[in-house]
Every structure is written in structure tokens, then in C-alpha cells.
Amino acid sequence: MLDLIIRGGEVLTTDGPVLTDVGIKDGVVAALGDNLGDAGATIDADGTWVGPGFVDLHAHLREPGQEWKEDIGSGSAAAAAGGYTAIVAMPNTDPVIDSGHLARFVSDRGKQVGIVDVIPSGCLTMRREGKTMSHIDELWEAGVRLFTDDGDTVGDAAVLRLVMEYVAQYGGVVSQHAVDPSLSRAGHMHEGAISSRLGMYAIPSEADEVVIARDLALARLTGVRYHVQHLSTAGSVALVASAKAEGLPVTAEVTPHHLMFSHADVASTDSNFKMMPPLRSEIDRDALIEGLESGIIDAVATDHAPHAALEKEVPFEDAPNGVLGLEWAASVVTTMTDLGMADFFERMSIAPARILGLADHGQRVAPGHEANLVVYQPGIEWSPAASASKSRNAPYFGRSLTGAPVATILRGVASWERA
Numbered sequence: 001m002l003d004l005i006i007r008g009g010e011v012l013t014t015d016g017p018v019l020t021d022v023g024i025k026d027g028v029v030a031a032l033g034d035n036l037g038d039a040g041a042t043i044d045a046d047g048t049w050v051g052p053g054f055v056d057l058h059a060h061l062r063e064p065g066q067e068w069k070e071d072i073g074s075g076s077a078a079a080a081a082g083g084y085t086a087i088v089a090m091p092n093t094d095p096v097i098d099s100g101h102l103a104r105f106v107s108d109r110g111k112q113v114g115i116v117d118v119i120p121s122g123c124l125t126m127r128r129e130g131k132t133m134s135h136i137d138e139l140w141e142a143g144v145r146l147f148t149d150d151g152d153t154v155g156d157a158a159v160l161r162l163v164m165e166y167v168a169q170y171g172g173v174v175s176q177h178a179v180d181p182s183l184s185r186a187g188h189m190h191e192g193a194i195s196s197r198l199g200m201y202a203i204p205s206e207a208d209e210v211v212i213a214r215d216l217a218l219a220r221l222t223g224v225r226y227h228v229q230h231l232s233t234a235g236s237v238a239l240v241a242s243a244k245a246e247g248l249p250v251t252a253e254v255t256p257h258h259l260m261f262s263h264a265d266v267a268s269t270d271s272n273f274k275m276m277p278p279l280r281s282e283i284d285r286d287a288l289i290e291g292l293e294s295g296i297i298d299a300v301a302t303d304h305a306p307h308a309a310l311e312k313e314v315p316f317e318d319a320p321n322g323v324l325g326l327e328w329a330a331s332v333v334t335t336m337t338d339l340g341m342a343d344f345f346e347r348m349s350i351a352p353a354r355i356l357g358l359a360d361h362g363q364r365v366a367p368g369h370e371a372n373l374v375v376y377q378p379g380i381e382w383s384p385a386a387s388a389s390k391s392r393n394a395p396y397f398g399r400s401l402t403g404a405p406v407a408t409i410l411r412g413v414a415s416w417e418r419a
């Protein structure tokens, strides 16, 4: 007898979307078909898409060191509720993840919680100071494949070149938080008509673009796989497009908040619209949506960034950057884009798993594959009211969204089911 049958959904198989049941046994997809017999449990998947569980390249889980905002337990719960089966933990914790034993701590904690695969990322530079290379060799041995100083940009081109050369030897990915610190230091929002009206110090689009342009030159020099985090401007999308046209091994991500909001939302001075890079113009937002639809932008990544209410409920200028995202990223994608089923799973799961080199995530559904799956209802209208995160800093509460996860399955077991 099967352990679980997912019944009646449209399944993303190796032959494309097929209306079929999915039978699961011992953590693995056992069979596809219409008469699979009995099972220990059933998920009704009528009107849903069934595909590989989502993979997030960019989550801040805040453990170790800032557990009042989030920890690996609460962050994992939010991820499972958002349809994720694997997430990359950002290394800007306290201490930062610049050595092997710290990366191992993060993956071990993830395994203890056990409802989503938590994959550590590691710093590019020691203490994220941008001065000397981190312990890339140890980090690689501990399972790190994606290296980033996220939250800060590596400003020194010679240091970045050296790290790129080193990471390239391993076949890893250098992932950049591309915001030039000298252009962004004093700013709180996008530089444009709204910042002028509000009289707020602001950050030009060029803060992102000068870093990406430099990094692409260094990627060309070193041959490293280079990934741009949280694209925010039309110019950045154009830079990535031209690098891809040239054949450089470059990939890019966009966050749900940059797909849904713009600097116009900052006029409210609600700190849930404060993030880095900042929300930019409507022209930029449209270019990000178009880039995601065309595939110039490979993946959606949440930049899930919990902050406690006490920290975020302060004047806009004083608030820390970042918002939650794990639970609503997929919904934002089906609300804001025209992606069809196969492309939706490509951007949410298959591409990020490929960037990380994961074998057991981001696979189309087929017998023999590990059952890391999501059941996703693209047509449902809903409005977020709650969160599994320890924090509440999100601009999505009370907003109407189209599409929501129904169930998340990790190695054949439901890690989350909609109530």
C-alpha cells in the first residue's frame, strides 16, 4: 500500500503538465496514474498544480545570534507554509558564517527541525568585512555552495577578484548583494520624484548598476559562476541580459516585494516598505516582471528578513531594512505575473535548485524521484492574516493575493497542510 496519494492535480511531469494522481511510498514518488489503489493518507489536489517544492536562494533565519527576530525552527515553519522544501540560510548572523563549523551548526539545526532542508551559505570575506577571504575550503566541505556577504557589498575589487578565482576552482557560486556603499550609505529609499517630495535621503538606481557592471567584468576575468541577488532596477535587468547574451555563467534573482511594490508605497512612510535595495519606480518594477517572465531573471528569492516589532515600528529613517516573504512569495508571483505552470515551477524551484546543484529538489515529478513536492492552488483569492514567523514585518497582511499553497511534502511526509 502507498503511504500517500495526491489526487486529481495537474502534475509537472518529465513529459510536461499531466492531469494525474501521484503515489508516494518510503519518501519517493512511486507511481503516476489514475488507479493507484489505497494509501495511508490522501491530499485532495483538485484545481491545483503539483510540482517540485519551492527552493529559496535567500532567507535570513537569524540563528545564531538574533533569535528574537527568527530562529531556524520558526523560519523553517514559515518556509514549509510557503511551499518550500529547501532554503538557503544567509550568513549575516552573529557570529557570521565564515568558517566550516558554523555552517555545520546551521545545517544540523535545520535537520533537527526537519521540515525543510536548510542549506547554509557562507561569507565571501572574514566577518563580512570585505577585507580578507573567508575559509572557502572549510565552508565548501561543510556543504556551502553559494557564497555571499549579503547585507553588504564586497567593495574592494581586488578582494572580490581573489575570492572569485578561489570559488571558481570549486565550481561554487559568488552571490552579490549589489548596492554600492558609497552611493547608498545615507539613503533610505529610491532616488526619484517621491524621495524629493518626502525630502528623504535616497539611493540612485546606479548604486546597484555600478556594482553589477564591475562584477560582470570580474566574472568574465575569473570564469566564476556569478549570481546577482535581489535585482531592483531596469538597468540591472539589461546588464544581466547582455551578460547572458555574451554567454557568461550569470544568474539573477528577484524578490516578491520588488515584483509587487514601488517607491510610491514608501509615501506612506510605513517601515514595512523599507528594504535594501529599495523599492524603485513602476518602470523598474515592470522590467523586473518582464525579466522574470522572459527568464532573464532565473529565480524568485524571498530575502525573507524578520525584524521584531520594536525594531521596525520606529520612524522610517531609523528602521532596519527588510521584510518577511517566505509565506507569500509564490502568491505574489501568481498575482503579479503571467507565468504558466511549467515556468512558474522553473522560477520557484527548478532554476534555484540547479544554481545550488541540488539533486533531490527542483526535479519534475517522476517515479524514483525523492518526493519533495508542493501542491499549489493558482486560482484561489485570499488575504494573508497570520504568519509562522516570529516577526510580523510584512506588507502583505490584508492585501488580496491570487494563488496559495495547499500542502508541502518533504521526503514523502506532509511538512505543512493548509488548515
Ligand SMILES: [Zn+2]
Binding pocket: 150, 151, 152, 177, 229, 230, 276, 277
Ligand atoms: Zn541583500
